[in-house]
Amino acid sequence: MFSFICLKKNKMFKRIFAISKKEVRQLKRDTRMLYVLFVFPFVLLILFGYAINFDVHHIRMAVYDLDKTKDTRDFINRLTSSSYFDLYGYLNSERRIREVLDQGEVQLVLVFPEDFSRNIYSGKEAKVQILVEGIDANTASVIANYMNAAAATFTLKITQEELAVRGREGYIPINLEPRFWFNPDLNSTRYLIPGLISMILIMTAVISIALSIVREKERGTIEQINVSPLSSLELLIGKTLPYSVIALVIASIILIAGYILFGVTIKGSVLLLFISTLIFLFACLNMGILISSISDSQQIAFQVSALVSLLPSFLLSGFVFPIESMPVVIQILTNITPVKFYIIILRDILLKGVGLESFWMQIIYLIIFSALFLFLSTLINKKNKTV
Amino acid sequence: MNSIEVNNLTKKFGSFTAVDNVSFNVKKGEIFGFLGANGAGKSTTIRMLCAILMPSSGDALVGGYSIVKEPDLVKRNIGYMSQRFSLYNDLTVEENINFFGGVYGLEGDELNERKKWVLKTANLEKQERTLTGALPGGIKQRLALGTAVIHKPEIVFLDEPTSGVDPISRRRFWDLIHELASEGTTVLVTTHYLEEAEYCGNIILINAGRLIAEGDPKELKTNYLKNTILEIECSKVVAAMEILEKEDFVDETSIFGNQIHIIVNDKFRNKDQVKNILSSNSIDVVRIDKIVPTLEDVFIHLLEKK
Numbered sequence: 001m002f003s004f005i006c007l008k009k010n011k012m013f014k015r016i017f018a019i020s021k022k023e024v025r026q027l028k029r030d031t032r033m034l035y036v037l038f039v040f041p042f043v044l045l046i047l048f049g050y051a052i053n054f055d056v057h058h059i060r061m062a063v064y065d066l067d068k069t070k071d072t073r074d075f076i077n078r079l080t081s082s083s084y085f086d087l088y089g090y091l092n093s094e095r096r097i098r099e100v101l102d103q104g105e106v107q108l109v110l111v112f113p114e115d116f117s118r119n120i121y122s123g124k125e126a127k128v129q130i131l132v133e134g135i136d137a138n139t140a141s142v143i144a145n146y147m148n149a150a151a152a153t154f155t156l157k158i159t160q161e162e163l164a165v166r167g168r169e170g171y172i173p174i175n176l177e178p179r180f181w182f183n184p185d186l187n188s189t190r191y192l193i194p195g196l197i198s199m200i201l202i203m204t205a206v207i208s209i210a211l212s213i214v215r216e217k218e219r220g221t222i223e224q225i226n227v228s229p230l231s232s233l234e235l236l237i238g239k240t241l242p243y244s245v246i247a248l249v250i251a252s253i254i255l256i257a258g259y260i261l262f263g264v265t266i267k268g269s270v271l272l273l274f275i276s277t278l279i280f281l282f283a284c285l286n287m288g289i290l291i292s293s294i295s296d297s298q299q300i301a302f303q304v305s306a307l308v309s310l311l312p313s314f315l316l317s318g319f320v321f322p323i324e325s326m327p328v329v330i331q332i333l334t335n336i337t338p339v340k341f342y343i344i345i346l347r348d349i350l351l352k353g354v355g356l357e358s359f360w361m362q363i364i365y366l367i368i369f370s371a372l373f374l375f376l377s378t379l380i381n382k383k384n385k386t387v
Numbered sequence: 388m389n390s391i392e393v394n395n396l397t398k399k400f401g402s403f404t405a406v407d408n409v410s411f412n413v414k415k416g417e418i419f420g421f422l423g424a425n426g427a428g429k430s431t432t433i434r435m436l437c438a439i440l441m442p443s444s445g446d447a448l449v450g451g452y453s454i455v456k457e458p459d460l461v462k463r464n465i466g467y468m469s470q471r472f473s474l475y476n477d478l479t480v481e482e483n484i485n486f487f488g489g490v491y492g493l494e495g496d497e498l499n500e501r502k503k504w505v506l507k508t509a510n511l512e513k514q515e516r517t518l519t520g521a522l523p524g525g526i527k528q529r530l531a532l533g534t535a536v537i538h539k540p541e542i543v544f545l546d547e548p549t550s551g552v553d554p555i556s557r558r559r560f561w562d563l564i565h566e567l568a569s570e571g572t573t574v575l576v577t578t579h580y581l582e583e584a585e586y587c588g589n590i591i592l593i594n595a596g597r598l599i600a601e602g603d604p605k606e607l608k609t610n611y612l613k614n615t616i617l618e619i620e621c622s623k624v625v626a627a628m629e630i631l632e633k634e635d636f637v638d639e640t641s642i643f644g645n646q647i648h649i650i651v652n653d654k655f656r657n658k659d660q661v662k663n664i665l666s667s668n669s670i671d672v673v674r675i676d677k678i679v680p681t682l683e684d685v686f687i688h689l690l691e692k693k
Contacts, residue, residue, distance in 0.1 A: 014494070017489065018486055018488075022482070022486045026477050220471035221474070224535075227465065229459065
């Protein structure tokens with residue numbers, strides 16, 4: 001009896017292996033798919049890693065200085081010594097302010113009135129005017145924030161100097177010392193990498209498995225499979241195996257590239273990372289299988305896969321736009337993508353280095369996802385079979 | 388001994404009955420022809436016999452296994468090939484053979500031996516590395532049949548295997564079918580070509596899901612069409628047919644190229660009766676012969692009766 005079961009199992013593995021082997025051979029000849037799998041992820045990585053950067057650096061700044069004292073120079077030096085502001089030059093007339101802003105030569109103009117220095121030392125309020133080009137609202141508000149911070153430290157310094165001159169020791173009522181944990185220099189690439197990995201993984205997994213199944217339907221080869229002793233489960237396992245391995249390889253390559261290019265390291269457990277990635281991949285593959293069961297041609301399967309995997313994982317997953325700042329209805333809607341949960345897991349493992357205790361909920365969500373997709377696709381497949 | 392026993396097989400899709408209470412038997416090692424127009428229910432029946440579609444009622448034993456209760460065992464003992472050449476065009480000849488061998492659990496010496504046989508059958512020796520998509524239709528079809536029987540099934544289903552293939556390849560394909568049958572494989576084949584039906588041992592004809600005729604080609608010709616059939620060669624065939632249709636001794640008329648076949652009833656006296664009618668309508672009659680009906684005559688007769 002036991003040996004009979006063994007024999008049965010042995011045959012089952014052989015059939016699954018035959019399918020996997022066939023998939024790899026077909027993939028080797030499918031140049032288009034190879035590009036999608038191995039080149040596309042790097043294009044995305046480079047694109048997102050370098051081009052899409054939410055940090056504001058090297059703001060071009062012009063100065064219209066009517067005071068021309070040590071204090072204004074000091075103020076300007078403080079700004080330009082950071083990498084945030086570059087001094088474009090001094091303007092010599094009020095008319096030029098409009099010109100340089102209009103023509104986009106600078107993003108920011110600082111205006112010091114004649115009485116800037118005098119006011120400081122006579123105990124009056126000294127004013128600085130900043131003119132910001134406000135078309136890019138995001139950048140404009142970042143500039144305004146930087147300026148506020150710069151003005152505040154400058155004020156503090158002056159106050160302390162004044163107090164010292166009057167023989168009293170300066171003290172600071174509230175000393176705010178911000179420390180940004182997990183991403184100390186607030187580098188947005190570090191924040192984007194987990195999302196990028198998730199997006200690339202879901203795309204490759206969903207598209208590859210959906211296309212691979214629909215191709216059999218489209219070419220009629222599925223008929224030959226159906227009449228063979230292969231069960232649909234064996235077929236699905238045989239097909240998902242090679243693509244899971246490929247997706248894992250891609251994930252590793254992205255991680256390595258992320259380390260080399262952007263200095264992203266794995267702070268947490270590599271084993272946990274591997275297991276949660278497998279669970280996430282399983283959810284994605286089930287999603288692909290579901291798509292394959294509702295589409296009849298490769299073209300439709302590709303479009304649906306791309307739409308379903310790309311858009312929500314870009315817009316709704318918290319990859320780029322924080323979920324907390326979305327309207328409540330949209331926040332509920334964000335649950336349709338497994339990427340949302342995987343990103344949280346990845347950020348936890350990669351950036352924070354924390355363990356299962358902080359993301360077990362997300363793991364459960366992913367498992368529920370897989371089960372739901374698997375259930376739906378078997379339901380649809382069953383219906384298709386009887387018709 | 389019967390390889391296939393079909394008992395009251397019925398398949399309904401909603402209110403539409405695709406296969407209606409069909410029963411027939413197929414003997415071991417015979418070539419069994421399954422005929423019918425498109426949409427008559429042929430494919431639905433074959434899909435049920437291959438255990439990929441559950442019948443609404445009735446059952447069939449295929450190789451001794453019930454398609455309802457033991458679909459997995461049925462699948463293991465049959466081969467199937469359809470007109471769509473279900474081979475992977477992006478795999479080489481050998482890769483296709485290896486794949487289907489693997490699916491049916493062949494390995495080692497057994498696989499190598501069967502691979503040699505398939506290559507020989509398809510005339511593809513030394514072309515193992517050719518991409519299947521690059522093969523000509525006739526060869527591809529032989530390769531498809533070879534891989535369909537790679538596991539030496541007891542029964543093989545061929546669903547319109549020769550459609551869209553040139554006559555010479557078709558003829559050679561039928562030689563291959565005969566070869567398989569002579570080795571004891573039961574072959575159930577559907578076809579559109581009635582001259583191919585003549586190669587079959589037994590035939591059934593279904594129409595609108597119902598079995599309307601069965602028997603060997605000879606029986607079909609004598610049992611289902613007892614009336615005399617005349618073959619008339621004349622000028623203006625269409626006009627001649629329209630004239631003859633109106634005569635009360637004529638039951639049915641049909642055109643076969645430049646000839647007319649008419650089925651006559653007991654009011655028919657002799658050939659001159661026909662000749663005179665046509666001549667009086669200024670149609671030149673070349674010849675009139677009493678003939679043995681072809682299968683086509685029988686089927687047209689049966690289908691028009693419906």
